[in-house]
Amino acid sequence: MHGVRYRWDGWESREDRPFSLDGEPGVALSRNRERLLARLRTRKGRTREGLVLVEGPRALAAALSAGAQVRFVVMEAGLHPTDSLSRLLSRASPEVVEVEAGAMDGFADTESPQGILAVVEEPVHPLPTAPWTADDPLPPRRILVLDALQDPGNAGTLIRTAVAFGVDAVVALDGTVDPWNPKTVRAAAGEAFRVPIHRMACEDFLEWHREARFTLVVADAGGQDVRHLPSLLQRIPPASLEGATRDVIEAIPANGHQPPWALVVGNEGAGPRSILRGAADRVLALPLAAGVESLNAAVAGAVLLWELGPARDQGPEPESLPPEIPTDPSPEQNRTPS
Template sequence: MRFEQITSVKNNRVKDWASLKQKKYRTQLGMYLAEGIRLVEEAVASGAPIEAILISGDLQSGRYDKIVNGVASLGTNLYEVTEQVLEHVADTKTPQGVVAIIKQTVGDPRQFLQNKTNPLYLVLDSIQDPGNLGTMIRTADAVGASGVFLGKTCVDLYNPKVVRATMGSLYHLPLFEVDLETFLPLMKEQGVTIVGTATEADKTVFQHDFTQGTVLVIGSEAHGLSEGVAALVDHNISLPMPGQAESLNAAIASSVMMYEALRQRTQ
């Protein structure tokens, strides 16, 4: 397979790709960056809408075979670039030799809700830390959640740090960005229970029944659920903390709750 070669950071395509490190250009161009061999391999294997793949390094080493072979019949643009070009495009300081430019996918969240049986949804309100958001998506994937919904005040789903933190789970389950105050009532119409988290709650996570259709809403570690979202919650639950820790990281707290839901649903 022939690769087109790009050697200059002044190339117009390189300028566009490098701009994807900023949200306004990701929105404008409708694309985002995925970096690293494992993540790009996962994007290829999952059939993500890849616009281009940039590779810097020894193409004869076999290191990139899964990527190259995986897109051979898809018409994806493959570029052999210099290390300087790759570093200019990549978000990390020491990129692993490959970057994919991927089209953002926008599904219809309202249609997605239709005819779901006993779903487990994760809803995120004002999560600002990219690592936390990526970890929450990864955990939702691990427990087999039905989908993840991000409120408009969350960090951008396509932030390069979020994409890397998902470790490929970005490509495994439905993800939507929605206005929570508008969308949560639509979820209620589907017969699910909306469960929030609060330190002052009637039940702990271990006392709540997760075997029915559930929407688990997680707010920011600093401020919890926003006022408008909190008003839409059916029940609040808490994590028991008999030790002396003041609080748990939001990603850890959501992981405990999602795994308790999985335990109840599979026992």
């Protein structure tokens, strides 16, 4: 597979691309790297290498802007990245291998590759433990827990939503699809690099919950109506910081009346594990129209993350309301311009 290797340096045309590595134009993508790309399509390979694949310009731009550590980039000849992606690549200056048009089909995970992928180091985040001390990083106050979700699209969508709604950490319990599966990373649009992701056995998570004493909220169809959420959470004492030093408590931003919480979104078919439901401080459900049995796991999780906040309090206030839309437009307003 023939290609060209170079360092990205904000070139404007093919002729401007500097070749600061030992490769010469026409050097093949090495067999070792081809084999590496194949291994990274498997969970075992990603775990062993500590590397993940990020495919597509949008996901790569999000990963780069989040500070992801890129080992190298593979790009199809003739691809013209957007100005924003070009700037991000210039700043990171990764090694780039340009391959022939159509060559991406051999090692990309998608059926229709978008012409660019990167090999990126999987972020490693230490798990905060209780009791918190002044020397520790601030403990997470909003946690999303994925309980045996099987669909990478659902997992990625929930990770992306968690980042958008201000979640501090994501926990993927045993039985959950790999959060660094290329399809999951793609569904998260590269936002997985913006939040700590921890893989844990369910028993270890419950032990962590007992030690940290955050409020455990489980999403389940048989739970309490989420519309009563404010009063439900007010009844739970914020005990998770008992024993913490005053500096830690004062350093943690106020979040209204809410104690720290973890939201569990369960398996698409079976729902949450009974052991998690039994350990929950609150089990919440979304009220649905008659005859509708359930929602997609990612949709239900997204709504509950919004309800738990603090996304509603984070966004800027609109400067002005949009113009009022007439409820009974006149025939003149309905007329299509000729």
